[in-house]
Amino acid sequence: QVQLVESGGGLVQAGGSLRLSCAASGLTFSIYGMAWFRQAPGKDREFVAAISSTGGVTSYADSVKGRFTISRDNAKKSVYLQMNSLKPEDTAVYYCAGRRLNFGRASQQYDYWGQGTQVTVSS
Numbered sequence: 701q702v703q704l705v706e707s708g709g710g711l712v713q714a715g716g717s718l719r720l721s722c723a724a725s726g727l728t729f730s731i732y733g734m735a736w737f738r739q740a741p742g743k744d745r746e747f748v749a750a751i752s753s754t755g756g757v758t759s760y761a762d763s764v765k766g767r768f769t770i771s772r773d774n775a776k777k778s779v780y781l782q783m784n785s786l787k788p789e790d791t792a793v794y795y796c797a798g799r800r801l802n803f804g805r806a807s808q809q810y811d812y813w814g815q816g817t818q819v820t821v822s823s
Contacts, residue, residue, distance in 0.1 A: 702726040709817030720781040722796030729777040733803025738792035747805040
């Protein structure tokens with residue numbers, strides 16, 4: 701049974717930082733591209749960042765480029781999202797997702813999803 705479990709969300713003031721983690725189990729993590737998506741109330745789920753299976757290639761949404769960093773540790777079967785200079789508009793539920801043998805920006809391409817972790821940025 702595949703599980704992706706996010707953690708690290710919370711309440712932070714604008715300008716602050718958070719680090720999200722996603723721990724995977726039940727899959728061969730090292731062959732999965734991983735991504736973070738987010739969904740704010742009343743809005744569609746949107747792409748945040750993605751990373752290739754080896755970690756050698758990353759991709760970011762323009763809205764977070766330069767502020768967020770995605771990384772992974774295949775030995776720990778985990779993917780991370782370091783979020784700096786947070787803004788109120790970053791408030792959302794953040795989801796990690798896994799896609800076998802590839803990665804990309806479209807949510808429908810992903811095979812597995814976590815349950816999400818809430819990030820709230822106060823102004």
